[in-house]
Amino acid sequence: MNAAPTRLLIHGASGRMGQALLRLAAEQPALHTVVAAVTRRSPAQRVVDGVPHFAAAELSGVPAFDVAIDFSLPEGFDPILALCVERGLPLVSGTTGIDETQQGALATAATRIPLVWATNFSLGVAVLAELVERAAAALPGWDVDIVESHHIHKKDAPSGTALTLGQAAGSAGQAVHYASLRAGDIVGEHTVQFAGLGERIELTHRATHRDIFARGALHVARMLAGRAPGAYRVRDLLD
Incomplete structure (x- = not known):
């Protein structure tokens, strides 16, 4: 695990989980720094609390990051997976409702990058x-x-x-x-x-609180950085 803060891209930043991830990451600056927050629509502000915001259509132009965390919608899943594969960087995703084709794309991507897709990050x-x-x-x-x-x-x-x-x-x-x-x-x-x-x-x-899922995703992201390609489970990254 890196001693420096993990540079995070939060994909789906306007959703409930995205907002929790932004808030909790800001509380642990020694562990995490959010370098890009991506939302489906064009952001009303380009920088919020020091975090650059991008529309989904601008995904290819986001700055360098160490790990992407994705809690978006099935239609937004393919672009973030493709970006991580293109850059050779880890992906942590809790996006639900992905279809069999997308599951197959995940399996293929796992031969090139480390990734975690889970239904629950507690x-x-x-x-x-x-x-x-x-x-x-x-x-x-x-x-x-x-x-x-x-x-x-x-x-x-x-x-x-x-x-x-x-x-x-x-x-x-x-x-x-x-x-x-x-x-x-x-x-x-x-x-x-x-x-x-x-x-x-x-x-x-x-x-008893939804923050446990965001805290778990942040933990998994930090532990996933620097790993060999493969499909990991949350329990593979507990410590």
């Missing part, structure tokens, strides 16, 4: 996925259920995080069942239950 969820995988391998034949809760405005069910946890459990061959709840302003709760005869194990993660 470091706690990354540890939970590892625990789930270990439990599934140690408990063959047990019932596996994942119960996830989110705020009422979340549309996808099961959540992407629940499906990622299901993949971790399914890696050992277990069949996974899902239940989704949508209520109030719940940020995110995920419980993975392993049930056997006469006993039960529950592994739970509760998110």
Whole structure:
């Protein structure tokens, strides 16, 4: 990991995650410096709090950076991936809804640059996925259920995080069942239950603030800088 601050490009800077990334990066100047913030539309101001802002159409002209962090929309994903491949620089992306063609482009890009694409950047969820995988391998034949809760405005069910946890459990061959709840302003709760005869194990993660996802993405970006090409998981970069 570099001793100097990691130079970041924030792609999707006008969104909720983009704004959190800008705010939290500014709180850790010894670790991160944002050299470009990219928004879908032309920015009202070219420089905000010392950070240069660019429209998506100007992406090719952004200054030198060490890592790009992308929380945008599927239609904005291809250009930022192409830019990172062109410059040979790492990409951290949490953009959801990308299609099979874009997933294929990610796999191809991973042969040339280090990258992380994840449904959840919580470091706690990354540890939970590892625990789930270990439990599934140690408990063959047990019932596996994942119960996830989110705020009422979340549309996808099961959540992407629940499906990622299901993949971790399914890696050992277990069949996974899902239940989704949508209520109030719940940020995110995920419980993975392993049930056997006469006993039960529950592994739970509760998110109480959305900043944990931005903090995780910043951590991953700093740890990804300077790595060899490849597709990394959040849990590969915990320390």
